[in-house]
Amino acid sequence: MGRFFLTAMCARSRIGEVNRDERVHDRSESHPGGATVTTPPAGWYHESAGDQSRLRYWDGERWTDYFAPASFWRPPQSTQRFADEPTRPHDISTPNAPRQVRDDPALTRLRKAKRDALVGLVCVAAVSAGIALIVGLASPDPDTLGYEVGKAAVTVLAASIVGGFIGHAFFVQQQTLLTEISVQRDGDRQVQEKLERDRLEQRQADEQVRLEEREADRLAAEKRDREAERQREVWRRQVSEKRAELERRDAILRGVLDETLAAYNAVKKERRMIRTAGGRGIPVRRYAEFGERISDLQLEFERLRRTSPLLTDERIEAAIRAWNGLSDNRHFVSLERGFQQVEEYLGRLVREFETTLGGAAPLREMPDEQSVETATLPALASFRDQRDKTGFYELSNPATAVIAVLIRALLEPEHLPEPEDVRQRGVQVQGRRAQSPG
Known part of the structure; x- marks a missing residue:
């Protein structure tokens, strides 16, 4: 076993x-090839x-x-x-x-x-x-x-x-x-x-989202910059046009001021010359020359009166308000009314001159010793009398007011348009002030 x-x-x-x-x-296992x-x-x-x-x-x-x-x-x-x-x-x-x-x-x-x-x-x-x-x-x-x-x-x-x-x-x-x-x-x-x-x-993915957001912010910033640049360009063009318009208006006002000063100074010169011509009488030839010059100056102020409505400058209205605000007794209405008052005063002198020498012989043929009594010339007497506070002042007051208004209008500051972003900020500030309870 x-x-x-x-x-x-x-x-x-x-x-x-x-x-x-x-x-x-x-x-x-062995491969056949070994x-x-x-x-x-x-x-x-x-x-x-x-x-x-x-x-x-x-x-x-x-x-x-x-x-x-x-x-x-x-x-x-x-x-x-x-x-x-x-x-x-x-x-x-x-x-x-x-x-x-x-x-x-x-x-x-x-x-x-x-x-x-x-x-x-x-x-x-x-x-x-x-x-x-x-x-x-x-x-x-x-x-x-x-x-x-x-x-x-x-x-x-x-x-x-x-x-x-x-x-x-x-x-x-x-x-x-x-x-x-x-x-x-x-x-x-x-x-x-x-x-x-x-x-x-x-x-x-988060990084991609951040990159896309940064790219979107960059594009938005570029768009805002382009829009701001466009607005600045529009503003610069508006300022340039406004300045050109102001320069054109200033040139017109200066021209009217120069013409007014020249005509007013010519009137004062004639007043001084007529006071030196004599006491009770004025040589006829000198009176004729005075009448011719006063007639020319009256026509000059008439031209200024007719062209004054063409002065559509808002600075004139501001200058008129400022001039009337200096005194309660000043009631200057417009340049046209001022030129009209001067023209009417000179017109009375011209009509008196025409009435006095209307039927006389040609002035250049009259003798030098012949004179005209100033007592028969009330308008001329009021014009040459320094004691008369109502005569020449009817011319000098409106003329002075016209000159003062033109000078003040030229001295008014330029109201140039503001940039769009400044206007928007001003509107936002005003809106916040309106919404504030105080």
């Missing part, structure tokens, strides 16, 4: 060695003929039932597919050849420990089987050294077999546990990588 048991143990050990050799042969193709190590791979949207775990010998999504995984730069490595010119691909994704160092160490333990157990079992076989063939008697050695060898062989099964179960359990841990770790890493990619994409 002992011999049969030893023989069976040796046969089982031999079968185990043969199976091991076959597995090793399956994992290392190259050796080694199956990939354990790790996560894409199935060549399977679903490419997920990964499957390869334990080094066969596919397992562990899967993981492939959308979260990004291969490192050093990872290569075994079926595409250029250093293997005679690589043989099969329909189920996996493509390597990632290998777990813990599983690699576990497989190495399993392989070393298996080799040790096989060696111990082989030695024990050999000893038991030799002892069994010698058929020693009980209670002899050979018999005890054979029994010990059978015990060691049985322990090796049982230890092999136990070790195999332990290694399978550990491999399963490490595989689950690796799957969990890879899943967590993939989720973390996805979250990191999402954060990166969100930061990129």
Whole structure:
């Protein structure tokens, strides 16, 4: 019975060695060209003929039932597919050849420990089987050294077999546990990588939004600058046109002022000259010359009266209000009315002159010693008499008012148009003041 048991143990050990050799042969096949193709190590791979949207775990010998999504995984730069490595010119691909994704160092160490333990157990079992076989063939008697050695060898062989099964179960359990841990770790890493990619994409999206906002702000600022420049250009053109208009009006006012001053000064000159002509009588020739000059000046003031309505300058109205505000006794109405008062006063002198010398001989043929009595000329007497406060003042007061109004109008400050932004700020300030309760 002992011999049969030893023989069976040796046969089982031999079968185990043969199976091991076959597995090793399956994992290392010789290529017809002489190259050796080694199956990939354990790790996560894409199935060549399977679903490419997920990964499957390869334990080094066969596919397992562990899967993981492939959308979260990004291969490192050093990872290569075994079926595409250029250093293997005679690589043989099969329909189920996996493509390597990632290998777990813990599983690699576990497989190495399993392989070393298996080799040790096989060696111990082989030695024990050999000893038991030799002892069994010698058929020693009980209670002899050979018999005890054979029994010990059978015990060691049985322990090796049982230890092999136990070790195999332990290694399978550990491999399963490490595989689950690796799957969990890879899943967590993939989720973390996805979250990191999402954060990166969100930061990129936020940065893109900020860039777009800055670009929109820049374009809006450029648009505002262009609009402001356009408004400033419009304002400059308005100011230029306004200044040109003011210069034209100033030239007209200065012309009227110069003509008024010249005519008024000529009237005062004639008054001074007529006072020096004599006391009670005035030579006829001198009176005739006076009448001609007064007639010309009356026509000049008549022309100024007729053209004064053409002076449509708002500064004249402001100057008239300022002139009347200097005294309660001033009631100046307009330039036309002032010129009319001067013209009417000079008109009385001209009509008196025409009445006095209307039927006389030509003035140039009259003798120089002939004179005209001033007592018969009330308008002339009022014109030349300095004591009469109602005579010449009927001319000087409106003439002085006209001259003063023209000068004040020329001295009025220029009211140039304001820029658009200044007007808008003024409107906003006025609006806030109107809304304030105080």
